[in-house]
Amino acid sequence: xxxxxxxxxxxxxxxxxxxxxxxxxxxxxxxxxxxxxxxxxxxxxxxxxxxxxxxxxxxxxxxxxxxxxxxxxxxxxxxxxxxxxxxxxxxxxxxxxxxxxxxxxxxxxxxxxxxxxxxxxxxxxxxxxxxxxxxxxxxxxxxxxxxxxxxxxxxxxxxxxxxxxxxxxxxxxxxxxxxxxxxxxxxxxxxxxxxxxxxxxxxxxxxxxxxxxxxxxxxxxxxxxxxxxxxxxxxxxxxxxxxxxxxxxxxxxxxxxxxxxxxxxxxxxxxxxxxxxxxxxxxxxxxxxxxxxxxxxxxxxxxxxxxxxxxxxxxxxxxxxxxxxxxxxxxxxxxxxxxxxxxxxxxxxxxxxxxxxxxxxxxxxxxxxxxx
Ligand SMILES: *Cc1c(COP(=O)(O)O)cnc(C)c1O
Numbered sequence: 001x002x003x004x005x006x007x008x009x010x011x012x013x014x015x016x017x018x019x020x021x022x023x024x025x026x027x028x029x030x031x032x033x034x035x036x037x038x039x040x041x042x043x044x045x046x047x048x049x050x051x052x053x054x055x056x057x058x059x060x061x062x063x064x065x066x067x068x069x070x071x072x073x074x075x076x077x078x079x080x081x082x083x084x085x086x087x088x089x090x091x092x093x094x095x096x097x098x099x100x101x102x103x104x105x106x107x108x109x110x111x112x113x114x115x116x117x118x119x120x121x122x123x124x125x126x127x128x129x130x131x132x133x134x135x136x137x138x139x140x141x142x143x144x145x146x147x148x149x150x151x152x153x154x155x156x157x158x159x160x161x162x163x164x165x166x167x168x169x170x171x172x173x174x175x176x177x178x179x180x181x182x183x184x185x186x187x188x189x190x191x192x193x194x195x196x197x198x199x200x201x202x203x204x205x206x207x208x209x210x211x212x213x214x215x216x217x218x219x220x221x222x223x224x225x226x227x228x229x230x231x232x233x234x235x236x237x238x239x240x241x242x243x244x245x246x247x248x249x250x251x252x253x254x255x256x257x258x259x260x261x262x263x264x265x266x267x268x269x270x271x272x273x274x275x276x277x278x279x280x281x282x283x284x285x286x287x288x289x290x291x292x293x294x295x296x297x298x299x300x301x302x303x304x305x306x307x308x309x310x311x312x313x314x315x316x317x318x319x320x321x322x323x324x325x326x327x328x329x330x331x332x333x334x335x336x337x338x339x340x341x342x343x344x345x346x347x348x349x350x351x352x353x354x355x356x357x358x359x360x361x362x363x364x365x366x367x368x369x370x371x372x
Contacts (some may be wrong), residue, residue: 004349004358006310007184011353012248016240020190023236038235045193049163051170052177052197054204057230058211058269061159061180064194065093067228068178069128071196071206072153075097077260078127078288080155081358083113083139084318085338086132089180090157091319094130101328102126103320105335111345112139112291114337119147132157135314136186136252136286137277138166158197160286162186163249172197181238186252186284187245191232244352251352252285258356259288262363271295271370273344287314291344295370301346303369309362312347362371 013020039057047055058064061176074080076098082090084103094101100300104117113138117153122129129152140162143153158171159180171177179185181193196207206223208215214225266272273291277283297313304311317319318338320330332339348362 002307002353002361004347004362005309005351006312006347007351008353009183009188011351012083012188012241015244016237019240019243020237023240024233027232027236032232033146034231035230036232036235038232038239039230042235042239042242044229045239046195047197048073049242049245050172050179050197051165052172053184053199054197054201054205056196056204056211056240057235058194058196058207059228059230060192061178061182061185061194062089062096063157063211063228064154064178064180064196065090065130065157066096067207067211068176068196068198069093069097069099069130070210071203072128072155074127074153074155076205077125079123079125081118081126081129082319083112083118083123083134083338084320085315085341086134086157086319087159087315088319088322088324089159090130090132091325093178099127100125101319101325101332103328103335104319105337106134108337108340110137110278111135111337111341112278114138115140115143118144122148122152124200126152128153128155130155130157133161133164133171134159135283135289136164137173137281137283138164138169139216140166140278141175142167159185159194161284163245164284165280165282166345173199176200181234186249186286187238187241191234193230193234193238195230198270227367248352249284252296252350253283254303254355255350255352255359256283256285256288258359259331259350260364262359263290263366264365266370285350287347288350289314289345289347291341292346292370293344297344297346300366303352304346304362307365309365310349311362311366313345314347318342 156177158177181189211228214221
């Protein structure tokens with residue numbers, strides 16, 4: 001069967017295989033397995049790409065969120081406002097600090113955090129708000145930065161938006177952001193990796209210290225820390241892939257526009273809801289997410305999967321309806337936009353190397369699965 005994965009990591013590897021092998025040889029020759037030249041070079045290159053002064057490579061994206069929150073002063077017992085619809089790691093990073101995730105609903109069309117809902121969720125114990133730049137476009141941070149009280153920081157979860165801008169602004173500029181290089185992300189490592197991005201030298205230094213047992217120099221421990229470092233082999237992969245990221249994001253935009261055209265008739269008929277890009281955004285289409293209006297979503301995904309098409313659901317349950325966060329005390333109905341999205345969304349395969357023929361087949365099977 002002609003398999004079309006959600007994201008084609010083999011095709012991505014083929015493009016960088018020679019560079020990766022050569023880089024691995026360099027690391028093996030100088031045994032710089034943790035940190036070292038490749039990590040330093042990647043941090044500079046990614047900071048430049050991301051339009052920020054500092055990039056601190058860490059072990060994964062969840063750690064990056066936690067480190068950005070800790071460096072921003074979030075501690076045990078504090079409250080952190082996060083969207084109800086996000087990958088569960090955003091909540092997990094807050095919980096691991098011993099802080100309490102406080103949920104806010106998303107906007108119904110873009111699925112991005114509703115700034116007003118976030119502002120309404122802020123209370124005396126709130127120390128941070130985490131807008132999640134979901135599916136490859138940036139949530140609106142301007143009203144947050146303008147209206148949040150001084151003791152509440154904005155910490156961006158930029159795991160899904162590498163290369164995206166909103167009104168020309170990149171995540172972390174003027175503040176702090178966390179990103180993930182999980183293999184399936186737009187910039188993916190060959191294992192776990194992540195980074196914290198900021199213009200603030202002091203915050204960057206603090207993140208670097210906490211992530212390296214609490215000190216920048218060996219055997220000097222300035223703050224209680226833990227171990228969350230980027231390794232040399234992953235840095236090699238990330239450097240090689242970074243040279244293709246802008247072109248890959250452009251190819252994703254082309255493929256997304258092609259889906260829009262192929263699905264226009266179904267959208268006009270009210271059977272699917274196409275993704276909406278918020279004004280000012282240059283999206284990087286981490287995921288192409290549609291809603292099915294009148295069909296059984298799980299059955300549609302099942303049919304696509306049965307035909308070898310790697311459609312997925314990102315994500316089937318909002319945070320408050322997961323077992324892990326039941327203790328937050330919410331019920332169905334508390335975050336209606338997040339809940340409706342979770343019930344109706346599905347993600348179609350999208351990656352830089354997807355071909356028009358593959359997209360046509362996805363749409364043919366999808367149309368068939370919708371029935372009628
Ligand atoms: C992937 C992801 C993370 C976590 O990254 P890991 O590297 O898997 O720890 C956090 N937030 C969002 C929105 C993500 O998509």
